[in-house]
Amino acid sequence: MKYSRRTTPLKQTEIQGHHCSVDVRLEKLSKVAFFRELQQEQLDKINEHFRAAHIQKGEPVYHQGEEAKQLFVVVHGAVKLIHHTTEGKDILMDLLKPGEYFGGLPVLGDENYAETAYAQMTSCVLSIGAVDFEQVLHANPSVAVNLIEITTRRLKQARHRIHQFTTWPVEKRITSVLLMMGEKFGEDRKDGILIQVPFSRKDLADMTGTSSETASRIMRTFQDEGLIRSGRGWVAISDAEKLKQRYISDG
Amino acid sequence: MKYSRRTTPLKQTEIQGHHCSVDVRLEKLSKVAFFRELQQEQLDKINEHFRAAHIQKGEPVYHQGEEAKQLFVVVHGAVKLIHHTTEGKDILMDLLKPGEYFGGLPVLGDENYAETAYAQMTSCVLSIGAVDFEQVLHANPSVAVNLIEITTRRLKQARHRIHQFTTWPVEKRITSVLLMMGEKFGEDRKDGILIQVPFSRKDLADMTGTSSETASRIMRTFQDEGLIRSGRGWVAISDAEKLKQRYISDG
DNA sequence: GTACTAAATTGAGCCGGCTCATTTTAGTGC
């Protein structure tokens, strides 16, 4: 990968027009884990309950502490969930790709949003309110069971993260996150996997519970070892296997 | 609190007979959060799906890694969930009181148990298998929604714990756990709140992600400041308000 | 009361990673 003039390898997302066309909406709704198994007709009806919004990069979808009144689905782009701590630090809870949902509703046990949701890149999100969602629930009972499953999976992930924070050194944590990001947002190229979403050192630090200086140092090491390439706000994994072998398998 | 001869202040639980009498079972089942709102008749029917087991102190209910086939409810005693890490450390995920459930089922998204469940004291637990539970689900649709709510609440707790591990010093973490234990298992006495469940330094350390030596040192400090009293496997909080004010509010 | 022992305590060296400060540079606009 050679840059004659330095430009980010990330795809530009300032595509003209609205990204929330019906086709794309329906496609992404069908990918929402708790709507799986539903027929096209059912999805069409559900789609009617959702409203679309176009969010500029860096803009919030909702703020931490606000009353939880809506569920959201990423249709295009990426959304980052940040918990702002009382100590003035940020914890990056998750970075969501199209088809993933976020937000909260009273019926699901949420009172206030525990985090602020930001568009990591220009994004299109769909939202549904409490009354509409309960209608969807009643009309499609399988949705409730699927929701339990997904919430349980998220709970397991959160618990695994507790494990990581308790016992894993920072290198290992960073490796784990890079590999996860490669799987979730990675674009295969002949020279590796480009994580096709803006992802800065601060994001990495906030997601692994370390400082951005430490994240930077470790990324420097990985780069010097030929395991990754990176620049301002982007990362490409040159050798995922070796990265995993060297920093995860060692224990 | 004066001990003429050193004996633990904890109640002895080697009560003769079986603790899983129908009255107690029904009472604790009605306290399970996802069975709330059900009528006595419904609870009677649900009770028929559960089997009882008597577990000796220190014995496991199930092992980490086993196939998840049952949900359990604590009727009497206390159950501790320990995740054994590959690094040889233990993470105390939760300490459950009567009325709380644990375990897992495929329908809820579980494949294997992520932790080993141990009886922290002689306990009586009820269990239900996959087929029975799905029947309960179908007969009582509100159970599914309640389950989402509870799982969501557990997810929030887990995420709060990530926040704590990321930014809180150990004193603050230990304080938080002591206060939580006081609320959950505390017995009010004129000289404070006795945590009426065995709770060692190792338990405290495993629950706060620190070493037992560090837990011991901090408890020594709290003791010297008159905030707690403790002995082998027991803790009493002498001044919860001051403990909170001094180690949590300071930020 | 004595004997016992595992839980709790204590001492001390070590280090991973933090904070603070400064410098370098990737990537954009023109």
Added chain:
DNA sequence: GCACTAAAATGAGCCGGCTCAATTTAGTAC
């Protein structure tokens, strides 16, 4: 290509808490 600047990198001092080792003692059995 030049100018700019915020993201990334680098240096260095500091310390919270870990690990290892040894000692003390809470609570039980008899």
